[in-house]
Amino acid sequence: MTIAMERPTTTSIRGGRYPDLPSEPRDWRTHGHCTTSTLEFIPTIEHGVRITASTARLRQHCTGCPVQKWCALEALKQINTFGSLDGVWAGQASSLTMKLAAFNQLLQTLGAVAELPDTHYLVLPDRLARRRAHISTLVAAGYTATEIARHLGLSAVTVERDLEAVTTPATR
Structure with a gap:
């Protein structure tokens, strides 16, 4: 039996909970803009149309981040596992108290950032x-x-x- 070796720069998630998703860079989190930010990460986001100035700065910090796709994918996995998401992920603000329509829009937006089709199970609203x-x-x-x-x-x-x-x- 031949065992295929993975490239050392990726972590395969095939054979796990998400066999249909692409392999992600092993250390993608260390390359995010948020790892070099001086902004304090406060995961609680105000709901509704009110977004605090610190949340807006965190979201803006994600602009042009080289790992935004992987961050969005991780956020979708968190939603799939726990049913909710809190904080700023891939430039999107999420709150545990979001209304359903806003939550469904968040799923679609994160799916688009993660380059998943609208029909992928991670972006289904139900x-x-x-x-x-x-x-x-x-x-x-x-x-x-x-x-x-x-x-x-x-x-x-x-x-x-x-x-x-x-x-x-x-x-x-």
């Missing part, structure tokens, strides 16, 4: 649809229901139910 599309992607990559449950932190029953829902046409 959490259940996002989870089921993610499971479908893992099945297509050859994962078993047990492996998917372990990767996503779900019960095997939930994975089986979701698999049945995506493979069985709706009859109503």
Whole structure:
């Protein structure tokens, strides 16, 4: 059996929770503008149209950042895992108390920055649809229901139910 070696400058996320995403630079976080900023990072963002001056400066600091794509991708993974996001990611301000329409717009904007298609599961607005599309992607990559449950932190029953829902046409 031959084992393929990865290039040392990338970390493969294939074989993990996101087998359909590209490999990311191993140390991409160290190349972000935010790592050299003198601005203090305060993750709480005011909701609504009010954005504090410090948040505006943080967002502006992201302009032209060489790792904005990877930052947006990481933000989408955080949303997929935890259901929310707080702080400034890839130049976008997010709050735990965002209204649904603003949150859905955030998903679309981060998806565009990460260069994902509008139909990718990470940018779908409905959490259940996002989870089921993610499971479908893992099945297509050859994962078993047990492996998917372990990767996503779900019960095997939930994975089986979701698999049945995506493979069985709706009859109503």
